Amino acid sequence: MKELTCIVCPVGCHLKVDDQLSVSGNKCSRGKVYAIAEMTAPKRMLTTTVKTSFPDIPRLSVKTKDPIPKELIFKIMEELDNVIVTNSVKIGDIIVQNILETHVDVVATKAI
Amino acid sequence: MIKTDLVIIGGGAAGLSAALAASDANLNILIIERELILGGILNQCIHNGFGLHMFKEELTGPEYAMRYIDELQHKNIEVLLGTTVIDITKPDDFMLTVTSEKDGYQHITSRSVIIASGCYERTRGAIQIPGERPKGIMPAGSAQRYLNMDGYLVGKNIFILGSGDIGLIMARRMTLEGAKVLGVAEIMPYSNGLTRNIVQCLDDFDIPLFLSHTITDIKGKDVLEKITIQKVNERFEPIEGTEREFEVDTLLLSIGLIPDVTLFDSLKMEKSDITKSAIVNQHLMSSVDGLFICGNALHVHDLVDWVSEEGEKAGKYAKAYILSDEKQSREHLKVNPGAKIRYVVPQLIDYSHLNEPVTLSFRTTEKMIAGTFKVYQNNQVIMTKKAKYIAPAEMENIILQPDDFISFDPITVILEEAL
């Protein structure tokens, strides 16, 4: 039996999930979905920065467009270490497409 | 000498939305921003969680700021970047002295001013953490800026004091960028941050949270070497024998934000000891006519969405102030924080101009699963609002309609726990 706190909304229900993936303690259905995902394939949104070639703006803030597998977080961080943005970008521009085969793009969250 | 109708001090979330709300073809509006870019603290808040209420989307800080900066382009609002206000007086209209490398020393007169200058972070000295004074101790926000904007880590082995959201966010951020965060200490028996941040920032990375603990010693001559934490009792005094040491090179302090308003002491606006900022009425006007204040400079917010809403209000009422010709008389009733309420903003309601809903924003003194907020006037309840998962870290509000008031006597906001 695993206990966890749902992070989908500010209520933060205390959930219990058993080995058969039966969920209790959730006040809505999103909690159930979250709990099962947490037990089988936990995902997270990643927000971070990448290098640029602009001396006045050495870092560009980016995010994954969608949640990515939790266990890939540090690998994605390592992969993003190699990025250098050399052109101006708009918010939403794709910086890295389909990062590490997750089918999730990494996009700019700042315009430079 | 620049002459203008409205000066907005600060081009962050509060100042941007105030400027947009005040904008008018007939008004000269000027935003004064000390950084070389607009956006304020949002520029370094590269994480998610902004705009859920305002835009029904989950945005990062820079994205949220851009929504407002983009809109600014379409208005006739002037912006002075890299410019700092160093003095402000009110001989007749407001007289501001500003300085910048580009334009030098200038004076600006303005009929109205909106203070949107944000906060500064509480320092080690302000809470007198004992120990040596080596390099490696800094506010969490400074470390955030160095990391997210300059691209530098300030340490490799980190301890964080304070479990508010900035401390939790930095615990995750430093870890992602290759540092090791050995723990977070929080003096209260509960965390001040959002539960989702405890999960996403601490649990995800197995970073321990030490509730009811504080830092009681710091060791290191030139650079930080070790910190000691201790459990505290109900009176927040350290308990002997509970010492734990951590070998770290960095201590990040996330111990509170304080409105950055000392510049305005010369105007002698009335201040609240609790919020450490101006006392305002429902128009967000201070005791100085024409001086409005909004955002973190007025009281520390936890959601930028409410900062923007407050900025809108300040902008709207500042515009009304400038455009109205009559010298306004104001009659105020007091808004008092009662049982289990730490403070309420606004602290005053101008009842001679009570023709719109009044939003009371407040913070509670304790955590509660369910409770009812009540507003009393003349010993009668004039408004109630039920709420769940109440916490001091989460600002609440109640909206009063003009005809909810039964008199012009003081009102009191209280919180009752549900049984």
Add this chain to the structure above:
Amino acid sequence: MYDYVIIGSGIIGSLIARELSKYEVSVLILDKENDIASHQTTANSAIIHSGHDPKENTLKARLCVAGNRLYDELEKELNIPLLRTGAFVVAHDEEEEKALEELYKRAVNNGVQSIHFISQKEILEAEPLLSSSITKALSLPSTKVTYPWEVAISAVSNAIKNGAEFKRNSHVVSIDKINGTYRIYLENGEPINTRNIINASGVSSDHIASMIEDDFPLKITPRRGEYFVLDRKAKDLFKHVIYPIPSKAGKGVLIVPQVHGNVLLGPTSENIDEKDEASTTLIGMKKIRHDLLSLSNQIPYHMIIRTFAGIRASSTYDDFYIQESKINKGFYHVAGIDSPGLTAAPAIAKYLIEDIIRINAPLKKNFDPMREKPIVFHKLSDDMKIKLIQEKPKYGNLVCKCEKITEQEIIDAIHGPVGNDTVKGIKKRARAGSGLCQGGYCEGQVIKIIARETNQPLSHINYYQKDTPILIKETKIHDKN
């Protein structure tokens, strides 16, 4: 071969250097740290005492009173800040009033001028926040307050102007005697030859002495003092230095207005084992609050912006030890300089050179005693500000918003013979980071300005000592380690 090498660039070493630079001799000042005056001189009450406290007929008494007067001269020549606060020593009851009488007699014997008693009414009129339990006070009008590290830095600056040399990061590890002269070895192996050595090394003075002689007649017994610093918005809450009746431990916990508006509360007085354990403690900080209750119950503790501790070079010797070594000619000790060391410093320098060394080198004909008044931009008139910004636009860029310090002032603190390239060195000179937010806002900008002005990468800019970079690692740059 130098004529004189001074070990230590605190207030003592730096004023000795300046005094020596008046003569036709070569002078080198060494400091083991990364900046001038890094220890005691930066952690004391900043008081120029009147001389009421030291025991009669001691060097401490004589040089304190003489030093107090010499600060007026230093103010004119070096343009150092000097606040003429005066002081009250306060009593609460008959016993304390008797002690006040003893202090009065002592002050008279020590040569202190213009001292007189004042009544409770006069005390509370002059200082409305003092406790009404105070019954009588001794007024000491000659008491002043200065900015000690600025005095040291300006003294070294003036010494250099007049031919002296200064080397930082010069840790003395051994001293040899060779044919009547001395060879000093630094940590980096570099040898320095000199005819005379002046040991002005503070808490290390017994350690330096032991490098060349056994049986040095005193042992340093470090004594720690903790302090609170109130924000400069506390200016004018107290106008005088307020002393309680002194005890065996020392002058007691004081209230001390500072030159830039801050107020110091402290110090405590505690014997410690480690010479460099400059920690503040929960007990020490409680003691400050407890002891101050008898002086005032209206102290705005919520205005504390910083706490610090200093370590006094107290010793087993009962007075200042200013003597030539009994064994090694040309080796001069200026040791055991605890309170009133800061006050006595200019007089200690003269006494050492005129009465102990009895220097026989001629005076320089072209000695220039003056240091130009430093620009404190926010204090200038509007016209002066506009004029200066036109010449140097970086006076227009405000960097430290709390203390109103401009970029140009920071640039000026970096360069020059007594400039420094560390964040704390800039804080000592230009005051950026000394205010309410304690550098939370300006530290990043200061680091960038130092890096640009000294052509160094950001990750090399130190907080204070060598190898204390604030930005330790640029992210996303893969290097070999």
